[in-house]
Amino acid sequence: MRRGGRHSRPRQTSAGSRTAALLVAAGLVAAGAGAAGLALTRHPDFPQAAALQVLPVPTGPIAAAPTQGAAAVAEPLSLVIPSIGVSTALVHLDLTSSGALQVPPTATVAGWYTGSPRPGAIGSAVIAGHIDSAVGPGIFFRLSQLQPGDRAYVRRADGTLAIFEVTQVRSYAKDDFPTVAVYGPVPDRELRLITCGGTFDYSTRSYLSNTVVYAKEVS
């Protein structure tokens, strides 16, 4: 006769143990998925812009270097920077009521500060554009990629082209902005291209730095 007792293996209902096993398996899968998801989502998301399209160099009559006492330089109409794919009309920018530089109304167009010299006149002509909109890249998205020697072309109201060559690309913290270096008077014909850069502060919804490109006219 078969004897029972403590050496016999206990039998369990298969339904009960199957449920327990399912719970453990499900729990481990959920915990594992949670751990994997946590690990994989710890990096910041870098939005990507469309690929760069280098533009052809503009053609047209190049502005003759104006002699002293010549008629005032014509107003700027548009800006092309072939190496970073920029081609934009130039709107007029003034100062805000608090004296700060007005910015273009949309991210797709750049603007010339009318209080600054005209591009090609003696002094530093100021052109500003947005690095991005709320959802994508702006007209000056690639401004910080310019290198000394790159060229910018300004078409003017009289049909002539003023050609500028980049001399410096700098980044400045906005709360320590060097007004004299950027806007101050110069004795030759220069250009300043300005956009935002650096870290974006989500609490104030603004970038913490400005990128400033310095360029001088070449004939």
Place this chain on the structure above:
Amino acid sequence: MRFTRFVRRIILLAALPLLLFAIPAASVATASAATSTGWIRLAHLSPNTPAVDVYLYSFGDSSAQIVLHHVAYGTVSPYEQVPTGDYTVAMRAAGASATSAPVLSASVDVVAGKAYTVAGLGPESGLRLQVLDDQLTTAPGKALVRIIQASLKQNVVSVNWGGDTLQSSLKFGVVSSYQTVSSGTATLTVSGGGDTATASVPLAAGTVHTLVVLDGPKGLQIDNLLDAAGSGTDPAGAAATGFGGMAPRAPSSPLPWLAAIGAGLLLAAAGGLRFRSRRVATQAAGGHHRVPAARS
């Protein structure tokens, strides 16, 4: 061996996001040129000296950085932006060989952000090269003016602008100091020895001018050189040219994932407990379910 390779891979994976952060910052730093610059221009202001060739050398170089050929009296070149440092300016007779001894030479130490005019001044018999320190900035809303008297025929001139006397007796070959004037357009009058020249001259706010008195084909002549200009009014502070659409977005909240981990562990614990309690229960109740032991 396999463990260290595994650890190495983990470290590389962890380091990759750090590299992505570093690359954009590095590209801005290397794109900016570190050179400081100043400006130089050259002028021939000696009425009875024939045209010259003017050479600008970086100090110690034997080949010139800039050469201006056949610079005649009254010519002032545009400012050239040059790296800071020591330079030599040499004047030779027009057409003379570049290796011939110069008629005159002078040295200029170009300091960052400063501008200089190197001018041939005086009569031919006493020709000299003078290095002028040029101003670039003015008081807000004002203009800055100086006068170079380069007329040999009128040894002493007086200069009036609008109602103001800028210079009452300026001698030939002298460069006046700078004067601040109210901006605007007015008539500039230069008089000497009965000869007078007038011009309507606009002096805009924030501009610096050098007025040059010359012996022109018809007598006294004034040239108005715009030395420097900036914005009429400088913008205050930085430019708000970005909305953040392309800014890196912070990692998403870890909470949903932590909740999943927590819930999963709870489920697994519940399953484990149930499994364990089933074992205990069946152990305790084991006798009832088996063939009854034949206890005798």
